[in-house]
Amino acid sequence: MILERLALSNFRLHKNTELNFSENLNYIVGGNGQGKTTILEAMYFLCTTRSLNQASDNEALNFDERFFEITGAFRDTVKNKIRIYYDLDTNKKSVFLNDKQVNRASTLIGKFPVVTLTQSDHSITLGAPADRRKFVDSVISQSSETYLKILLDYNRTLRQRSSLLSQIKESNNRYLLSQLEAWTETLINSGSEIVKHRIKFIKTFQEYIENSYQRVMEGKEKPSVYYSFYGELDENMIDEKFRDELKERYNDELRRATNLVGPHRDDFIFTINEHEIRKFGSQGQHKTFQIALRFGEFFYLKNVRSIVPIFLMDDVFGELDTNRSRKISEYLNDIGQAFITMTDFTNFKHLQKTENDLVLNVNNGKAAYA
């Protein structure tokens, strides 16, 4: 999939920006706060109808204006045009696919796959288990609509079950315990489906992460991804194990009135040479691992979806040494289309550039071809 054209009106700093892109690498260069990342944010908006950093729609609006509009032209086997229009007065966002209004934003998700590499990826390797689950869930959801549905089901079951647990705690009504049993079974049903999907995904993803780590860091370091749930467990045993653990924590759950067991508390462990990087990794190893995860995601989605995602990289080279920057820029030539923001023109020299690549200079919400 190629993003051919992008037009922004009143989107943050960009009052009126129209851009045509290269099918290869697009470097977006400029000083701090000039509107580089905004261009990536707009692309992400087109693919997912949401903001990159979970900002609400009105935050992305230019301060002086009442509406914003993003239009993008994608080319794959067919051409698709997406237009997103936000109106401040009604606080409503309308999404149009080929000039036809899309009623539910979720119908668009996954149709235009996008992979991002940003500063906030720090939290994947350094942060809490929830950040790692979010990464894994988003990759699987983009590749499987079934997984997304099961995940939504599971989350709903969690809410229902915790509401029931609170009712039990407040009322001390023994009669409600038989209802809890039914919700527990529902939790096990969708929960173990999630675990199965995650186990399968991690097995496949291991190879992708090894490949991309090798490309960025030639050497003897071997990255691995482990799933904390039940280790090397037989698929048919997951239900049982889940049920046993629930039984064990039964009184705790009643006392604390929360869901204490299940895939919503899972973690994924990232290691280099079998050392957990969250504990032992250097800054450089963290960064490299984050980059490997995103490249891995890219090639994984490309293979399972047979649509090439677009790749958005926000200010990554600033943190890397010359050698690694060069490796990544070589690797980028395998990607297809990518959009890369950079602050400084000088650390550009050692990057591999072909004549098909495009350089854009962004200055105070205005972009010009270099």
Added chain:
Amino acid sequence: MQIVEPLQVAIDELSKLPSIGRKTAQRLALHILKSDEEVVESLVKVLHELKSKIRICSVCYNYSIDDNCDICNNQKRDRSFICVVEEASDIISIERTNEYQGLYHVLGGVLSPLSGKGTESLKIKELIQRLESDEIKEVLLAINPDTEGEATSLYLAKLIKPLGVKVSRIARGLPIGGDLEFADDATIGRAVIGRSYL
């Protein structure tokens, strides 16, 4: 804008109906206005009787004219088979198929702690009483396959099985005459998981 008052009132009332917008309400009101007197009177009579004559069956909680509904009274139906549904409107859907010859039981909703719906607000006690007193051999749970429906089905199955009654659930998967190509991924995914052997 000035519209004759009775017409405006009629439009306002009609637009309160589900899936009727202002324009449709106006078209309906004008249509009624132009219709013959008998047609309108018969419509009024039908609507009035709908409300005054129909009540709830005391056995299965279906819509009924008498204390017991036609399905419960029909001796030709399979009286050893009960189909459990969420709402009485679901009975209409199942009856249209002509595939089912047993009796029904309307729960009046599903379990949902978030909206404060527990077992006591559903007709579960009444279902169990029927199972204990009558000669019921099988219960078919025809509850929507969403999260709440799933939990309700599991709850009922657990309750019914010890009574020595067989419990089944309607299958889920692809629609008849549906093309694999046009079904959504989640439906196909679930259909693969719940495949049946030949």
